[in-house]
Amino acid sequence: MEIKTEIKLGDSKNILKKLDDNSVDLIFTSPPYADQRKSTYGGIHPDKYVEWFLPISEELLRVLKPSGTFVLNIKEKVVKGERSTYVMELIIAMRKQGWFWTEEFIWHKKNAFPGKWPNRFRDSWERLLQFNKSKKFNMYQKEVMVPMGDWAKTRLKNLSETDKRRDESKVGSGFGKNISNWVDRDMAYPTNVLHLATECNNKNHSAAFPEALPEWFIKLFTKPEDIVLDPFMGSGTTNFVAQRMNRNSIGIEILPEYYQRVKDQLEPTKLLLLEPDDEYESIKLNRRHAVR
Numbered sequence: 001m002e003i004k005t006e007i008k009l010g011d012s013k014n015i016l017k018k019l020d021d022n023s024v025d026l027i028f029t030s031p032p033y034a035d036q037r038k039s040t041y042g043g044i045h046p047d048k049y050v051e052w053f054l055p056i057s058e059e060l061l062r063v064l065k066p067s068g069t070f071v072l073n074i075k076e077k078v079v080k081g082e083r084s085t086y087v088m089e090l091i092i093a094m095r096k097q098g099w100f101w102t103e104e105f106i107w108h109k110k111n112a113f114p115g116k117w118p119n120r121f122r123d124s125w126e127r128l129l130q131f132n133k134s135k136k137f138n139m140y141q142k143e144v145m146v147p148m149g150d151w152a153k154t155r156l157k158n159l160s161e162t163d164k165r166r167d168e169s170k171v172g173s174g175f176g177k178n179i180s181n182w183v184d185r186d187m188a189y190p191t192n193v194l195h196l197a198t199e200c201n202n203k204n205h206s207a208a209f210p211e212a213l214p215e216w217f218i219k220l221f222t223k224p225e226d227i228v229l230d231p232f233m234g235s236g237t238t239n240f241v242a243q244r245m246n247r248n249s250i251g252i253e254i255l256p257e258y259y260q261r262v263k264d265q266l267e268p269t270k271l272l273l274l275e276p277d278d279e280y281e282s283i284k285l286n287r288r289h290a291v292r
């Protein structure tokens with residue numbers, strides 16, 4: 001069995017046209033944010049962002065399988081004392097393009113650096129927007145379960161009648177909790193807030209995200225041998241993680257120096273041994289030259 005990692009140099013708008021329709025299981029990416037990091041890889045004016053992104057998202061919609069998911073890591077910045085609205089405009093435009101905006105996850109940056117501004121506090125979170133092509137998509141929820149923790153000991157000890165009934169909540173939210181179902185269980189489903197530190201092993205890119213970020217979504221939305229795509233590859237974090245997790249992947253990067261760096265570090269194929277119990281074992285290393 002072979003796991004393939006293909007990386008391509010060029011503008012996603014053009015390169016994506018070469019990929020087959022309905023061929024990708026998960027698109028996970030962090031695009032250039034509007035007008036940020038101009039010095040390294042250019043910026044797009046916030047007013048032009050939607051116009052710039054839509055031809056790319058049109059291709060992404062075409063290449064994604066109906067059962068697949070697109071996760072977009074993005075955060076609008078502050079311009080002249082006001083938050084930009086281009087992310088909200090993008091969500092609306094993508095819905096018109098045919099995407100379902102299924103969910104918004106929050107990445108809480110546990111170690112946001114300290115600072116003081118006259119009109120706001122330090123920004124310690126980013127959005128991960130989940131888009132789908134159909135309302136029925138693959139989601140392997142058990143793969144991301146978390147330990148119940150201490151909450152269970154205190155909250156589950158004294159259950160009220162409301163807690164024990166379905167479709168009733170103390171706050172009248174209409175969401176039944178039926179908390180008693182969780183007594184004696186060790187694991188629970190997580191929330192849509194991910195608490196992760198920002199630091200990452202790869203120091204060769206000014207905007208690399210931590211490996212734990214793509215890892216969580218790859219676990220949730222794919223199974224081994226599925227295909228993961230990152231159309232704004234940067235230092236290749238998504239592709240390295242996908243390969244380690246035995247997923248095929250494709251990465252696209254416009255800047256030759258980033259592309260070359262990933263190419264030098266990555267094995268384009270990884271061989272797997274098929275175990276009798278369907279577990280796979282890697283027999284090759286992911287990275288030829290570790291960057292840590």
Ligand SMILES: C[S@@+](CC[C@H](N)C(=O)[O-])C[C@H]1O[C@@H](n2cnc3c(N)ncnc32)[C@H](O)[C@@H]1O
Pocket residue numbers: 010011012013029030031032033041205207208209231232233234235236237238252253254255258
């Ligand atoms: C925010 S960074 C991605 C960082 C990446 N997640 C990582 O962990 O290293 C965005 C990347 O997209 C690349 N890029 C910008 N415009 C592009 C385009 N039109 N097609 C392909 N890549 C592009 C930039 O050069 C940059 O490396």
